[in-house]
């Protein structure tokens with residue numbers, strides 16, 4: 001029987017799931033319902049090459065998006081407002097109903113917003129999608145004193161791009177280091193140094209108390225009572241899974257949609273993938289929620305396989321990158337639960353990596369280097385973490401020895 | 410005359426098996442690979458962004474970019490995994506008297 005499959009959310013996970021379902025099932029009817037006008041596109045360049053005018057809108061659309069036409073996968077541009085899991089229907093904001101045999105939820109995540117007690121909330125900009133990126137790009141053309149609230153990856157990437165566009169940038173971070181505690185402090189400090197050397201001002205350990213406006217400029221009051229001025233404000237203060245649609249339903253939620261290792265949710269015939277899913281990872285034996293390009297792709301593919309009836313566990317080792325100025329930061333595996341850290345490399349020209357070990361085997365690593373310098377070793381770490389290999393620590397810590405020899409065939 | 414386009418890269422033992430080296434010639438840069446069944450050459454830079462593949466990881470017939478893990482087939486240049494989506498240019502390679510040559514057009 002021809003299955004009717006609906007994919008809610010038109011991002012990266014949705015696209016890869018659709019492609020995978022079609023690979024395994026030529027008959028199924030596959031429809032993606034997405035609220036964005038564009039066909040699925042890549043988000044990473046939004047804060048980098050798109051802002052820098054090195055990539056345009058067309059460059060962002062996934063090459064794979066052309067399979068939508070070829071493979072008879074429908075993309076409907078609509079906003080879904082209601083879900084009824086009992087009758088297996090979704091309802092759009094213009095009251096159109098869509099029914100399914102199998103539903104994949106891939107609604108991604110949304111930015112946390114700053115709460116203010118005046119009417120300036122709408123004047124703070126956020127970056128999640130192409131529409132927002134377009135607006136920021138247009139509006140900053142004649143702005144030159146930009147404040148970024150939040151020193152996470154997205155805030156820092158925007159700060160790097162704006163600096164390269166010769167804007168004056170001040171970034172405020174509430175914590176005592178950039179990018180959160182998961183990043184080794186020495187790496188966070190090197191990133192800070194790089195921003196500062198390029199002219200960006202980085203303020204740590206401070207909160208925003210108040211934002212007010214006079215003429216066309218903003219005054220930002222910080223927790224130490226100091227004041228900053230800005231003509232444009234962008235905030236990147238973290239994100240949360242897009243689950244508001246499901247809040248009063250039976251779908252089990254906890255920091256996203258809970259899914260097992262087969263991308264199945266608590267409701268039969270309903271799957272979830274990508275940023276929105278808090279999934280059980282069989283290797284780590286814990287639930288994990290990730291916001292990364294590689295995960296969105298691989299989790300979508302895994303959901304597609306399981307929807308097609310292949311029972312495939314999701315065991316992918318987490319991996320993500322952030323590009324700022326000429327630097328490339330990479331993070332792989334799990335870097336929170338360790339009993340030993342080993343350092344490799346001394347400078348960012350050749351790359352510095354921190355390996356996190358538990359019971360002598362590698363669990364994860366974080367590296368920073370000039371573009372391309374840490375990737376190979378981080379990739380090898382991923383392979384070692386996958387197999388839980390006990391490694392020779394002297395080789396790990398000695399940058400003159402290639403790590404290739406640690407991966408036996 | 411075609412002979413002139415064959416440029417000497419170095420000796421065959423300058424590349425370990427399942428590995429690669431960078432080779433610069435004029436204003437061009439290449440990667441030269443040694444796979445289990447012979448030597449191959451491609452453009453040096455990834456087609457996604459300007460990052461040299463010399464720091465990438467060779468796995469079987471594939472080279473993985475060290476920046477965002479885009480993957481290319483070394484023999485055909487085909488882009489196999491995003492974010493790389495544009496194929497990589499490949500070049501003919503020959504070995505003569507333990508020396509590697511690539512043909513640059």
Ligand SMILES: Cc1cc2nc3c(=O)[nH]c(=O)nc-3n(C[C@H](O)[C@H](O)[C@H](O)COP(=O)(O)OP(=O)(O)OC[C@H]3O[C@@H](n4cnc5c(N)ncnc54)[C@H](O)[C@@H]3O)c2cc1C
Nearest residue numbers: 009011012013035043044080107108274275291292293296
């Ligand atoms: C600015 C930016 C830069 C990034 N840079 C990097 C990077 O350098 N490296 C990295 O590894 N990762 C990066 N990421 C993260 C990566 O892009 C995401 O993890 C990935 O896009 C998640 O894919 P997804 O399919 O789960 O969700 P998304 O791509 O967010 O797609 C979800 C889609 O669902 C739609 N949707 C939601 N609700 C509804 C509804 N009710 N009806 C219809 N449609 C709906 C949304 O509008 C959206 O289009 C970045 C993200 C951003 C925003």
Ligand code: FES
Nearest residue numbers: 455457458474479
């Ligand atoms: S630069 Fe090679 S994949 Fe991005």
